[in-house]
Amino acid sequence: MSRHASAVRARLLILGGGYVGIDAYRAVMRQLGRQVRRGQVEITVVNSTPYHTFHGFTGEVLGGVLPLERTLTPLRDLLPQARVIEATVTRAELPMQRVHVQDQAGRTSTLCYDHLLIGTGSRDPFERVPGLREHGWRLKDSRDMQAFRAHLAQRLADGQPTTLAVIGGGFAGVEMAAALRERLTRAGVPGEVHLLCSGGVLDCLQGRFGGLAAHARQALQRAGVQLHLGRRVTEIRAGEVRLEDGASLRVNEILYAAGIALSVLPGTEELPRDDAGRLLTDDFLRVQGQTRLWTGGDAARVRHPARAGDCPVNALWAMKHGMWAGHNMARSVQARSLKRFSYRGLGQVAGLGRGDGVGELFGVPLTGAAAWWLRLLFFVWYMPSKRQGARAFAEMLRPPRRRGTPASALQPTGG
Ligand SMILES: Cc1cc2nc3c(=O)[nH]c(=O)nc-3n(C[C@H](O)[C@H](O)[C@H](O)COP(=O)(O)OP(=O)(O)OC[C@H]3O[C@@H](n4cnc5c(N)ncnc54)[C@H](O)[C@@H]3O)c2cc1C
DSSP, X not given: OOTTGGGOOXXXXXXXXXXXXXXXXXXXXXHHHHHHHTTSEEEEEEESSSEEEOOTTHHHHHTTSSOGGGGEEEHHHHOTTSEEXXXXXXXXXXXXXXXXXXXXXXXXXXXXXXXEEEOOOOBOOGGGSTTHHHHOBOOSSHHHHHHHHHHHHHHHHTTOOEEEEEEOOSHHHHHHHXXXXXXXXXXXXXXXXXXXXXXXXXXXXXXXXXXXXXXXXXXXXXXXXXXXXXXXXXEEEXXXXXXXXXXXXXXXXXXXXXXXXXXXXXXXXXXXXXXXXXXXXXXXXXXXXXSSEEEOGGGEEOBOSSSSSBOOOSHHHHHHHHHHHHHHHHHXXXXXXXXXXXXXXXXXXXXXXXTOEEEEETTEEEEHHHHHHHHHHXXXXXXXXXXXXXXHHHHHXXXXXXXXXXXXXXXXXXX
């Protein structure tokens, strides 16, 4: 319980130590830092792991350019004034303003709140793709990523020919395919990388930025990635990807990057959601119809403030949602009026291997080295730990090792 229970005026409970959770914490601290340090406001963050995972450099981690630990930062370093609880949230009792959590040892506890922020993100869509859970590598959880890295490193060290399939032609899939292709080449191991997409490469860039999508497609082809466009994957089996048209592809390893699914926290079933399960928000990042419930990021559907439709689902928007939700939560505690979410975006960028990329910044298209540098600087700037960012920057500029990089132990580095 609280160190200053009698003096506590507000208990802020943040579920999830991802982008939403961290930026919400920072926004609250900017406004209520003094009250938090005096024990008048309590911030508690619950996360299933003790560290934050930065997914932006997934391609570089797979490609052996960055160690996995570069993307993991202990939450206690990032949230020094918060009570950080490593546990899984199992149930909410919204009318009682409390949630139940369970730690890895099976111990349960109950946390009460005045304001609750749901920033628990998304999960892999197991039910959408039969066989994904059993035969596909997932990369959202750093423990899965570590297992894949170790497995791949072993294959390459043994010189085993390796055929890899990446499913998903969005930013994550494209970056992974490019990075893995580079890694096989560097390791001098015979092998193939296949990229399978139900649509085209980077369809999200079609229309105004169609030229960027075409650049990405050509760069992947030049690098030797085999493209299977307009081909939906219906099932994953051991060493085999099955496609909608009845064809199948024999491969050694299958990586999945084609979409997300949402889990509904028991006790929150009554909250308004869209068909995908995302919580609906008002213009202040509150869950619609609620005054003490906040959300953002992958878990939420937030209307874009400047154009028709919703905010994109990615880390930058999750950060901005978290920032706004935290800011408004703090203003609620101070009984001040709330600020309407008004962030308009910055751009988007994808890496296509060392020194190449595509992107746009405020609508200005970029390709090649300019896009690669933009992405590097952008990611380093937005990493939650500046020290990790500086290390990543230096490592990205270092010439890559020719043979496979040994898999390191899963150990987050101090922030
Ligand atoms: C492989 C991969 C690559 C990506 N690459 C990019 C990229 O290059 N650029 C980009 O912008 N975006 C990228 N994304 C997307 C980006 O990571 C997400 O949009 C972003 O993480 C969403 O932030 P969030 O805070 O909503 O969720 P998250 O960052 O996922 O944080 C949610 C947190 O909640 C915790 N949690 C969930 N359920 C519970 C529970 N019941 N109890 C306790 N804790 C719980 C999780 O452990 C997690 O730490 C990538 C995603 C993946 C998976």
